[in-house]
Amino acid sequence: MRHLKTTAAVVLALATTLLGAGTASAATDDVTWTVRTASNDLGDSRTSFSYDLKPGATLDDAMVVANRGNAPLTLKVYAADGFTTEAGQMDLVTKDAESIGVGAWVHAERASVLVEPGKTAELPFTVQIPENATPGDHAGGIITSLTQADSDETINVDRRLGIQIKLRVDGDLKPAVAIEDLSVGYQGTLNPAGKGSTEVSYTLRNTGNAILSGSAATSLKGPFGWFKVSAGQSGLPQQLLPGERWKVTGTIAGVVPSGRLSATTHLLPVITDAAGSTTSLPAISATTHAWALPWTLLLVIVALIALIVTAVVVSRRNRARRKAREDARVEEAVKEALQAQ
Known part of the structure; x- marks a missing residue:
């Protein structure tokens, strides 16, 4: 029997302003579903969840899941903290990673949901801000997740669809x-x-x-x-x-x-x-x-200087040799003249 190995967050889509009207979708050969923000007193056709809350505040909201496939779909539901990926975009940590912000403050009403083909399901969740929450911005998301074995059954693939949550806790905002x-x-x-x-x-x-x-x-x-x-x-x-x-x-x-x-x-x-x-x-x-x-130019200048110095040295040596030969010839001529007397 072969053991299955899980790879987390192979597919993740976040419904943000980059994806249009707050809808994210994922598709495989046999599964298709979408998620969007619910329409309620907090807004219609929101592109993401955005809240400005005081420490200790509580707020209720909801996400809607639609099953576009031909078979019932059971999805896990949970919240997670956000982080910036190497591509410069926001992602969410996996379920097994510890969340200390949005992922810990957002609580889905259900840990999983069954959605029949062609149907939608509303997933309520509650945002609970701790009394000691740090003022400022916090980012995360609420996720639907489907884990499936790939075609050769050697790994499990976790496909996640979520909606981004941006949460600002009231207090001194100090951007820096x-x-x-x-x-x-x-x-x-x-x-x-x-x-x-x-x-x-x-x-x-x-x-x-x-x-x-x-x-x-x-x-x-x-x-x-x-x-x-x-x-x-x-x-x-x-x-x-x-x-x-x-x-x-x-x-x-x-x-x-x-x-x-x-x-x-x-x-x-x-x-x-x-x-x-x-x-x-x-x-x-x-x-x-x-x-x-300019190393190349410096090398050219150094080479030119070297050539000039070499030329000067050679010229001086040649003049010294000529002078030595002339002196020797004069000395020899004087000797011959003295001997002739």
Whole structure:
């Protein structure tokens, strides 16, 4: 008998503004279902769940599951904390991982649900904020999960569909972000008169208690502010949760190798409120320095200097040899004249 090995979260879709009108769907050869927010006093056709609650508050809401397949569908239901993936998007931790925020505060009325073909089921859940909850933004989601064996029955695949939950706990909102470990490295070119490129890397760390996004750019300049060049950084996350770090790397082309470079990264943080409106925060910056030397040109100059020095030395040696030969000839002529007397 072969043992089955489980792989978690192979398929996950979150209903957010990126997916349209709050609906996420998953399909296999024999299973199709969708999830969406319920229409109630909290809103209609919501793209996700978003709450602004006080510590100790309780709120009831619901998610709707629709079975688009031809067979009954039994799904597990649970909540989980959110995190930012390497692709810069939000994901949810697996069921076996510990949740200490949204995943621990959201409680589904049922741990599983049976949905008949072509039918829908409403899944109520309760949000309970602890009295000692940390003020600020918290992210997570409520998930429906289906575990199935793959075709060769060697692994189990956990397919999850969920709806994102953004929760802001009332209190002092202190959005803050830091640029850490900024470094630049110049890469030259074989063309002695050409320009090179600079590799830029740094880490963004959300040091506050609000979910942030933003845009960033790095500028380079040589001595006295000469040869300035700048470029925006891509690959920033759609959102960075409180306490998270994000590594940013990029390349700036057209850099003149002018000696000691000054590199400054500027970040414009953006905060989004519960209604989806964005507000820009004061920009922050970080500066570092690096050397950008035209090594090919320096090698050419060194080679030219070496040739000149060699030519001078050879010329002096040749003059010394000629003088020595002339002196020897004169000395020999004087000797012959003396002997002739």
